[in-house]
Amino acid sequence: MQPDFLPGAPALRTRSRRLLVRQALLDRLAGPEPGQRRCIVLRAPPGFGKTSLLLTWQRQLVAAEIDIAWVRLADIEGGDLQFMAALMAALAGIDSAIPRAAVVHARPDADAIERLVIALVRGVAAHGRRIVLIVDDAHRAESGNVLNALQLLVEYAPSNLLCVFAGRDHLPVTMAHAPVSKSVLELRNEDLRFTLAESLDYLRMRLPCIDERAAAAIHLLTEGWPALLRLAGAEVRRRRGTPSPLLHGRPDPEPFAAYFRAHVFPRLSVTQRRLLTLCAATARFSAALCADLAGEGYTAPLCAELLEPMVREGLLTALPHRMAGERWWQLHPLARAVLLLDFGAWPEAEQRKVHVSAWQSLTLRGMHHEDVRHALAAGDTDAAGRLAERGALTLFLQGRMSEVISLVRQLDPATLCTNPNLRLWMGWVELAEYRLDDCAGTVARLRAEASRLEPAMRYRLTLLDCLLAIRSDDNDAVSRLLPELLEAPPEADDFALAGRRNVLSWLYLHRGEFDEARRIQRDEPPPMIGGEPIVGTLFGALVGQCLIGLSYAVEGHMQRAERIYRNVLREAHERGARCAEAARLTAQLLVEVLYEQHGPIVAARFIQDQLGTHDGLIPDTTLRMIIVSNRAQQAAGRLREALAHLGQAAGFLQRYRMDRALACVLFERLRVELACNDVDAARASFQELDALHARHPDEDPRTLRQIGDVLARARIVLAVHDGELPFALAKIEALRERYEQRGQVNLVVSLLLHAAEVERRLGRGGASAARVRAALRLGHRLGLMQTLLSAHDNALALIRTVATEPQLDPVLVFYAERIEALARSLRDETAAPPPTTRFPEDRSVTRLLTLREAEIAELLLQSLPNKKIALTLGLSLDTVKWHLKNIYLKLDAHGRDAVAERMRHELARDGRK
Known part of the structure; x- marks a missing residue:
């Protein structure tokens, strides 16, 4: 039976120490069939768990009755003879016969080492059983004779001997005579890092109550470095009642400083240590940036030569993408935290000099967040403000609004207050984050001191005001701003003129001036900034094309709208991340097309899979997604779930004062309440809708989707329910005429089917059929299907009746069959809708x-x-x-x-x- 304590092994009993069983690595160590592998090399910096891995492997080897000899060079004092003596003693611990011949042949001459090795390998071969020889701390093998002995052991090893070398550095032992590549296994620090699963197992072993998310945060901080993981676990356990910042992914340097300074940094040259300390001041760095920070005498090639070895040490990670044509690195997060302590101990003047060099160098590379951060760290708030202005514009035009937000947030309130241009950018940030009250306050304050703004900035303020009104669903406010928007001053910059184009299109299509909305996009020059076309942002040409599609959709021409949306979506995806806003807006608008052609359940799944939430980029898309998701629940007969969802939606829309969208949601709720036979609740919803309308008495009659129109539709539905049929028919005719005058012919289709139902109840079958035929002709021309199905509960029955008429146009007959097929798909038991999407409070x-x-x-x-x-x-x-x-x-x-x-x-x- 192999003893727990082996000659030369670390002086501890393995059962007294809980070691993580890293099965994947143990399987790699076990390797191919016995005899095929000649050598294993474990090469990694200190703290990567080389010895711990070998100790766990030792247990498996002992269980498999494989003999182990362990030589730890760190424990050997003296020269070559002491090494050979330790080697022979380790083998003698297995079988005293193995080194017997070596002792006999020990003579002090030039061939002594080779003679001893040959004698030992003969003894190993004669022993018969498999032997694993572990040479730990192999980097201590500095003597030529010792290295020669290790080389010969590998070259002359019989099939039952496996040599294992564990060390920190490259071991100058070649495997030139190894018969096949599988005979050598080399594991480096990247192989020895803990995987996430191993980190979770390790931390749970020492911290049984640790949360999985906290354990994942620690894994990310340590990057799977075993010694750092052990120190992190000890720090969390030490604090007990006080939560460690490590649990939240914050790199607290204190628990790790002693380890890095004792075991890692001493392996670096003085120059390497200084370069790393300089680079710790930056989140990421290239060789050229490092040279800029280091100053005179340093070049990019020299810095690259000095930095590259530190990747192998586990201190640096090469970033996967080149930036500004350069290769970039980032420091291990915990090593950086410790180095930042050292940097913070430098004189303040020297620290400022580094930050100045950093922001000047990063500005040349277009790295806007970093240059602002370093300008602030250097104490130059004026420079930080200028850099933030320039960076915000560049990022905004690239469609990277989330980065604009984080960029502007770096500035302190005092810097923002003294710079009206930056306050204007803060308004854009507030708008993007749906902080509409804050944005309105910013706009009001800037308008109160407009004389301090240059004309170009004042026109930008007008544009922001218009977009605030659009996001707030305040069409009347946009109409009031129209003259100011149209009168662009000569000084207006390209940024504002690009935005003006899309805002005007949006305004005109909501006033029912569809041709004018499309003309602006077709005839006016495409948006340009500094001679470069703007494509994917809210001000870009793709969003302009989306608005053309929306103009057709509002008219009811779904097929035209779909072709435009599909083309925009394809181009946005081809262009990549810079067209993210255009892609997201197009996908939101496409929801309505999917709803019409494939029904609410398919459209609701698209919302869940592609979009996630109902808060659209414009109020139109927010409302469409809410209604579509809700009708998916209704189609599945989940009326209670639909009512609960509408209640949440109403709260969401009230929070952002989107009253026109709220009116539509209240009307939808009224319809569902009537379907549930809850007439009292439906009348209460009508009263809420009426009160909402009373808050908007001066609606512009040219504006589409007025609250008054929604109220009129609710009055019609209640009148039909109450049997007030002539009154309902008169209201339908009046509203139909209004929609036709505005060009909202898609809404006419639904009203025609409502009128058909009223005519049927009045006993006028011929008039009812004529209304249905008119609805079918108009719906077919527009590409509508679900609108006809969802007009009211009896709409499908009316369509079926008309479809059997012998003289009906075959095109309409086929169209009716397609509507019938859509209805069947909604009744399919497998067509379950996804859960309704949440209405988030945060903008994470x-x-x-x-x-x-x-x-x-x-x-x-x-x-x-x-x-x-x-x-x-x-x-x-x-x-x-x-x-x-x-x-x-x-x-x-x-x-x-x-x-x-x-x-x-x-x-x-x-x-x-």
Whole structure:
């Protein structure tokens, strides 16, 4: 029986220490069939768990009755003879016969080492049983004779001997005579890092109550470095009642400083240590930036030569994408935290000099967040303000609004207050975050001191005011601003003129001036900034095309709208992350087309999979997604769930004072309450709608989707329910005439079917059929189907009756059959709708993602590969890749690491809350 304590092994009993069983690595160590592997090399910096791994492997080897000899060079004092003596003693611990011949042949001459090795390998071969020889701390093998002995042991090893070398540095032992490549296994620090699953198991072993999310945060901070993981666990356990910042992903340097300074930094040269300390001041760096920080005498090639070895040490990670044509690195987060302590101890003047060099260098590379941060750290708030203005404009025009937000937020309130241009940018940030009251306050204050603004900035303020009115669903306010918007001053910059084009289109289509809305996009010059076309942002040409599609959709021409939406979506995806806003708006607008052609359940699934939430980029899309999701519940007979959803939607719309959308939701609620035979509740909803209308007595009669129109439709529905049929028919005719005058012919289709039902109840069958035929002709021309089905409960029966008429146009007969097929698909038991989407209070990173995308992003945070993500979520690999593409687009991320970084910041932000 092999004893627990082996000659030369670390002086501890293995059963007294709980070691994590890293089965995947143990399987790799076990390797191919016995005799095929000649050598294993474990090479990694200190603290990567080389000895711990070998100790756990020792248990398996002992259980398999494999003999082990362990030589630890760190314990050997003296020279070559002491090493050979230790080697022979370790083998003698297995079988005293193994080194017997070596003792006989020990003579002090030039061939002594080779003679001893040959004698030992003969003894090993004669022993017969498998032997694993472990040489720990192999980097201590500095003597030529010792290295020669190790080389010969590998070259001359019989089939029953496996040599294992564990050390920190490259071991100058070649495997030139190894028969096949599988005979050598080399594991480096990247192989020895803990995976997320191993980190979770390790931390739970020492902290049984740790939350999985907190454990994942610690794994990210330590990057799977075993010694750091052990120190992190000890720190969390030490604090007990006081939560450690490590649990929230914040790199507290205190528990790790002693380890880095004792075991890691001494392995660096003085120059390397200084360069790392300089680079710790930056979040990421290139060789050229490092040279700029280091100053005279340093070049980019020299810095690259000095930095590259530190990747192997585990201190640096090469970022996957080149930026500004350069290769970039980032420091290990905990090493950086410790180095920042050292940097903070430098004289303040020297620190400021570094920050000045950093922001000047980063500005040349277009890295806007970093240059502002360093300008602030250098104490130059004026420079920080100028850089923030320039960066905000650049990022906004690239469609990277989330980065504009984080950029402006770096500035302190005093800097914002003294700079009206920056306050204007703060207004854009507030608008993007749906902080509409804050934005309105910013606009009001800036208008009160408009004389301080240059004419170009005043026109930008007009544009912001218009967009605030659009986001607030205040068409009347936009109409009041129209003259100011049309009178662009000569000094108006390209930024404002680009936005003006799309705002005017939106305004005209909501006034029913569809041709004018389309003319602006067709005839006016395309938006340009500095001679470059603007494509994917809210001011860009793609959003302009979306508005053309929306103008057709509001008219009711769904087929035209769909063609435009599909083309825009294709181009936006081809162009990538910079067209994220255009892609998201187009997908939101496409919901209505899917609803018409495939029904509410298909459209609701699209909302869940592609969009995630109901808060659209404009009020139109918000309302469409709410109604579509709700009608999916209604189609499945889940009326109570539909009512609960509408109640939440009403609260959401009230919070943002989107009264016109709220009116439509109240009308939808009234219809569902009548379907539930809750007449009292329906009348209460009508009273709420009437009170809402009373708050808007001066609606512009040219504006579409007026609250008064929604109230009129609610009055019609109640009148039909109460049997007041002539009154209902008169109201239908009046409203139909109003819609036709405005060009909202899609709404006429629904009114025609309402009129047909009233005529039927009045006993006028011929008039009812004529109304249905008119609805079918108009609906077919516009490409509508679900609108006809959802007009009222008896609409399908009316269509069926007319479809049997022998003289009916075959085109309309086929159209009626398609409507019937859509109705059958909604009755299909397998066509269950997805759960209604939540109405979030926050504007966090995950708000931008669908529920499925958020799950995948969290798994990226755990460093899982695509195949493991697919297995975990029960998805195909192609589906995971498709979702990843959408995640990169929505978060403006350029790879898995960038997504993980965004999610890590989210964890830290949640922890601060």
